Amino acid sequence: PLRAETAEVHISKGYGILYLPMIVMEHEKLLEKQAKAAGLGDVKVGWLELDGGNVINDAMISGNLDIAAIGVPGFLTLWSKVKGNAKLEVSALAGLSATSLYLNTNNPAIKSLKDFGAKDKIALPGIKTSLSAVVLQMAVAKEFGDDNYAKLDPMTVGLPHPEAYTALVSGKTEVNSHLGSPPYSFMELENPQVHRVMNSVDVLGNISLDLVYAPKRFIDANPKLTAAFVAALDEADKLISEEPGRAAAIYVQSSKAKLSPDEVERMIKDPDTKFSTTPNGVMQFANFMGRVGTIKNKPATWQDLFIANVHSLPGS
Amino acid sequence: MTAQSVLVDRPEIIRDVSHSTVTAEIEKPLGVWERLYRVPLLRKGLILLVLAVIWEAYGRWLDNPLLFPPFSAMLDAFATDLGNGIIPARTLVSLQTLVIGYAMGIILAALLTTIAIGSQIGTDLLETMTSMLNPLPAIALLPLALIWFGLGSGSVIFVLVHSVLWAIALNTHAGFRSVSNTLRMVGRNYGLSGLGLVRHILIPAAFPSILTGLKVGWAFAWRTLIAAELVFGVSSGSGGLGWYIFENRNQLETANVFAGLFTVILIGLVVENGVFATIERRTIRRWGMQH
Amino acid sequence: MTAQSVLVDRPEIIRDVSHSTVTAEIEKPLGVWERLYRVPLLRKGLILLVLAVIWEAYGRWLDNPLLFPPFSAMLDAFATDLGNGIIPARTLVSLQTLVIGYAMGIILAALLTTIAIGSQIGTDLLETMTSMLNPLPAIALLPLALIWFGLGSGSVIFVLVHSVLWAIALNTHAGFRSVSNTLRMVGRNYGLSGLGLVRHILIPAAFPSILTGLKVGWAFAWRTLIAAELVFGVSSGSGGLGWYIFENRNQLETANVFAGLFTVILIGLVVENGVFATIERRTIRRWGMQH
C-alpha cells in the first residue's frame, strides 16, 4: 500500500521515573502496535536517551528528533521562540507526568522559604531556567509576590540531582538544601539530618512537569502516527495505573536500575506522582513565565500549545 | 693521458679587494602583491574575512537562526551586548578565574617537571600521574572539588588546573628530555644542577615545546572554564562567559550564544597574535630555534 | 726562568697495545636495591601502590562512600562489573568511538600541518584556525554536529576530532618548525620536497613533539568522549563508559562511578606504558633524540 506517512520515527526520552510511560511504551512496543492498528504498517521506532532541555531542543530544531519528552518550561521557551516560523513551529502532543518536587534541607534553622539566608545554598539541576528553578521561582512568587520571584535565585546553585543528594546527605559541603525530584527527594528524607521545607504540590498543585512535543511539520505530515503516539501513551499510562507492579519491573529491567521493583512501585504509587496525557497546570507555567518576561509569546489557553487531538481533554 | 688532462687550462686571476662598496644594502625589488603578502596581519585578516563570509553564507543558506545564525546576526547580538557592557563584564569575570587557574597550572607543571627531571622516580611519578589523571573528565573531580573547595571559583580553578597542568607538564617534560646532551653538559660545567640547570638551561632550551604546551593549555583552560561555569553553578550575577552562553542557550537566544563564543574566539586571536606571537618572535625565532 | 721551567720533567713512555683483553664486558656490580630500582615497572608499581593506599586511607578517613568511596569499595564494584561483563562491554563501545575519532584527528592534523609547512598562508591558516577554534568548548560545535551528523556516534566523533585535532596539530607544527635547518637541507638535497620532505624528514625529526601531541590528544579524547556520550545521548543499550558513569551517578552508585573512572585510569596506564613507552623506546630513545 502507498504509505503517506514516515516509516521511521525518532523519539527521545529522559532519564528517571518521570519518563516511565515512554519507557513502558518502548518496552512493550506500544507505538508499533498502535501504528499498525492505524494502518501505517511496520513503523520503525528509534529510541534515544537525552539529558537536558537544551540538547533536546537543539536536536529537535536540527531535525534529528520527531518526538521528545521535555520539561514544561523548556518546551514553553521553544514554543514561544519559534511561534510564527512555519518551518520550526512545535506543538505539544500530550502531558507526560506530574510529581512533587521537595525542597529539602539539612539546616535545622530553616522551616520555610522565608528562613533562607545568604549563606544557604539550594541545589538545582540548572539555575534560573531549569524546570526546578522555575518551580522554585513560582513558589517564591506565591510566597513573596510576583516582583520577588527571583528572591532566592542568588542562593541557587547548579548541581545535578545525584550530586545534590550526595552533598545534602553527606553534609560536607556548602550545599545544604535541594529542590529535588523523586527518588532523590524521598531518599534524602530518609536521613535524620534532613527535613522538608516545601512540597511543590502543596504550593502549586499537582501540575504536569513534563510533556511530549513534536515539530508542527512532523505533526502535519504524520497525523495518523501522531494520533497513534498519543494512543500508545494513553495505553502506557493505563498499564502503569492498572499494573504498577509490572510497570515497576519494566522500569527496573530497562533502566538497569539497581532499585528493587518494590521501591519503584512505591514511587509509582505515590499520590503526587501522576502519569497522564492530560496536561495539568501547564498554563500556570506559561502565565508565570509570561509575567516575568522569560517568554515573549504567551499562549491564551493551553489548547494553543497542544495538538487538536487532546483539546477535548480536561487540561489546564 | 694523465689525470689532469681532462681539466680546462685557464690563467690565474688575482684581484684587489675593495672594501668600500660593501656596506650598501641590497634589496631585491618585490611586487606589490608580494609585499602585501608579506604582512602577516593582512594575510591573517584575509583568512578571517573568508571564514566570516563562509559563516554568513552557510548561516543564510541554512536559514535556521535558532540553531546556527548567520555571522551578521551574531555580530548584531555581539555589538548590543558589548555596548551595554554585559559581555565585557562577563569576560572580565571569566578572565580572572582563567588567569588564576592557568597560572597555577603553570606553576604546578613547573614543579612537577622539575621533580621529574631530577630523578628517575620523579620521571616515573610524572609519567604515571599524567597517564592516569589526564584522561579523567572534570566530573571525576567534582566530589573532591566540592569537599576541598566548595562551590564557586575555588572549584572552577581546581578543574582548570587539572585541564591545564598535564598538557603543559607533558610538553615541558618532553622538551626537557629533548635538550641536547651538549647543552646539558655545558650547563653542568658552569656548576649548575637541579633548579639552576632547569632555569638557566632546560627551560630556554626547551622553550619551543613549553610554548606549545602553554598554547594547548590556554585553549583547554577556556574550554574547561566554559563547561565548568555551568557545572559548578555560579550564583546569580557572578557568572562569566560560560554562564552567559548557558543562559542564552536556555533561552534559545542562539545569536547571543554565538556572540559569547565569538568573544572566546576574539580573545583567542588576540592572545595568539598578541601574546604568543610576540613571545615567539622575541625568543625562539630570534634565537634561531624555530624556522 | 723560561716558560717551560714550571713543568715537571718526566720520562717518555712507550707501550705495547694489547688488543686481546679488550673484548671483556665490564659491569659495575650493583646493590640489590639499585638493581630493583632500575626496573621501571617496579618503580611505577610502587608509585601506584602508594597512590592506592592514599586513596584508601583518605576514603576511609572521609567516611563518606557516597561522595568518595575508599579504594577497596571501588575495587569491589570494579571486580563485580568486570566479572559480569558490563565494564568490558561499555569499554569496548567507548574504545571504538574513541579510536575512530582519534585516528581521524591524527589524519586531519597531518593534513593541516602539511599544508601549513608548505606555505606562509598555510601556516597562517593553521595558526588562525587553532587560536580561534581550539578554545571553543564542545557545545559550540553542538549545532553543527547536530546538523551534519545528527545524534549518536557521528557527532561524538566530530566532537572528539575537535578535541584531538588542535593539540596534535599544534605540537606537530611546532615540532616541524624546530627541525634543524641542516636536516631540512639534507632532505631537500635528496630531491625531497612537499609531502616527501614531511614524511621522510620532518615527521621523524619532529617525532618527540608529535608523540607529545599524541599523548595530550589521547587524554583529551577520553575526557571529551565521556562528556560527549552524555550530551549526544545513547540509543538504548548502546552506551559506553561515559554513559555507564552517568547511569551509576544517577543511581548514586558512587563506587561504580569510580570504577568507571578507574577503567579510564587503567586504560591510560596501559596505553602509556604499553603503547607510548614502547614507541618511545623503539624510536626517539633509540635514535638518541630524547634522554
Add this chain to the structure above:
Amino acid sequence: MNRTSPNVRAAYAGAPPDPTAAAVQASPLLEVSGVTLQYKTADHLVTATYRVDFQVFKSDRYVLLGPSGCGKSTLLKAIGGYLEPVEGAIRLNGHEVTRPGPDRMMVFQEFDQLLPWKSVRENVMFALTTSGRAKGAEAAERTDYYINKVGLAKFAHSFPHTLSGGMKQRVAIARGMAMEPDVLLMDEPYAALDALTRRRMQDELLRLWDDTKFTVLFVTHSIEEAIRVGTRILLLSPHPGQVKAELNSIPPEQLGTAAQAELEARINDMLFVH
C-alpha cells in the same frame, strides 16, 4: 678499485676525449657571477659574500679557501640551491640554480647532518634510494663499498648519536661520494679527522676522481690540503667574502717538491698579509 661508474669511465679513462667533448668542456659547468649573499636576521643584515665571480669546469677539483666567517659555507649553500643571491646569478650547465637537488650533493660542515633515526648504513642507502641515484642491490652494494672506504664497516648498524664527531663526518662523506653526483659540494669534510684518516680520505677522493672524473667543490682551511686535493684554488678575503685570487694548483706528481712549498708560501702570503 672495484667500483666505477661505467659510462664515465668509457668517456674518460678509455678513449681520448673527442673534439665535441672538449668543446663542451670549454663552457663552464658552474658559473657564479657577481653573487652577493646576505642573511636577514631579526636585528640586522649580514652580507656574507660580496660580488663573487668564478667558474667551475667539468671535472675540476675546485677548492674554496678563506678565513673563518668569510662566507664559504654560505656560498656552497647558494650553489646547493638553498639560498637565493640578492645580486648576481649562479648557473649550472647554463640553467640558473633555483632549488636543491641530488645532482649537487652536499657534505655539510655540521655534525648533525645525518638522519638520527637511521643507522649509518641506512643513512647512506636512504640517500641513494630516495634521490633515485641507485636502487635495490646496486644501492646496497654501493653503500657497503663506501662505508668500508671510510672505515666504518664495523659501525654500519650504529645510530649516528653513538658515533664520534669524526665518525659522523665520515658517514656524511661516504654518503656524498656514494651519490656520485655531477657536482660534489664538500664543506670542510675532513676538519674533524685525524691526520691519518684525513690522508686516507684525501687519497680516496683522488682515487675516485681518477675513476669517474666528477666535479667537486671543496671548502678547506688547510693550505696543504687545498694544494693536495684541488686543481684550482679560490682565495676569499675576510668577511664579507670577496674573490682575492684564483690559482692553479700543482699536478700530483709535483706534490712534495719545491713547487708545493712555493705555492704554499704564495697562498700564505696572500691570505695572511692583506
Add this chain to the structure above:
Amino acid sequence: MNRTSPNVRAAYAGAPPDPTAAAVQASPLLEVSGVTLQYKTADHLVTATYRVDFQVFKSDRYVLLGPSGCGKSTLLKAIGGYLEPVEGAIRLNGHEVTRPGPDRMMVFQEFDQLLPWKSVRENVMFALTTSGRAKGAEAAERTDYYINKVGLAKFAHSFPHTLSGGMKQRVAIARGMAMEPDVLLMDEPYAALDALTRRRMQDELLRLWDDTKFTVLFVTHSIEEAIRVGTRILLLSPHPGQVKAELNSIPPEQLGTAAQAELEARINDMLFVH
C-alpha cells in the same frame, strides 16, 4: 698582554719557584689510572677507552692525539665528570672526580655548545657569572677581552645561529679561556678554523699560558699542532683507545728546527704504523 691573573703572576713570573712549590708539583694534578669507559646503547655495549693511564701535572699543556673514534672525547668527558668509568679512577688533586664543575672548563667538539638564547657576549659572560668565576665589571671586562682575542668583537651581539662554524668554535674558546679554570679541557677547538685564525688562536693560548700557567688538556688531530701547543703528548691507539705512548714535546725555541721534524716523524710512525 694586558690581562693576567695577578696571584699566579706573582708565583711564577716574578720570583723563582721556591722548594715547597716544587714539592707540590711533584704530585700530579690529574691522575687517570686504569680507566675503561663504555657506552651502553639500546643495541650493544661500546668500549670507548680501555685501561688508560696517565698523569697530568700542574701547568702541563697535555695533548691527546689519536685516530678518529679512539675515545678522546669520551676521555675528556670522563675527566669533565660527565661519565663514570666502569673501571679505574680519575683523581683531581687527589679527589675522585664525581661531577662536572667550573674548575674543569670544557670546550666541546660540537658546534651546538653555545646557548642559542644568548648572544656571543652573553654566552661568555653568563659562564663567568653563573659559575661564580667573575662578576660585575670584572666579568664584563674579561668577556670583552677574550671576545676581542678571538676576533669576534664585531659579532659580540650576534646570536649563535647567525655565526659560521668556525666563529661558533671561537666563541666557545673565548668562553673557555675567560673562565680561567684550573684545568682547561679542549676538544679539537681549532678544527674548524682556517690556518691563519688557527695559528692566532694557538699563539693566544700560549701567551695566556705564559701569564697564568694554567693546565690544559688538548685534543687535536694535527701532529704539528700537538707539538706546537703541547708540552706532553699522549698517543692513543685506535678504537678502543689504549695508551700507546706518552712523549715530551719540544720547547718553543726549537719549533721550526730539525727537532720538530724529527718528533713529527716519530709520532707519524707510531700512529700510522701499528
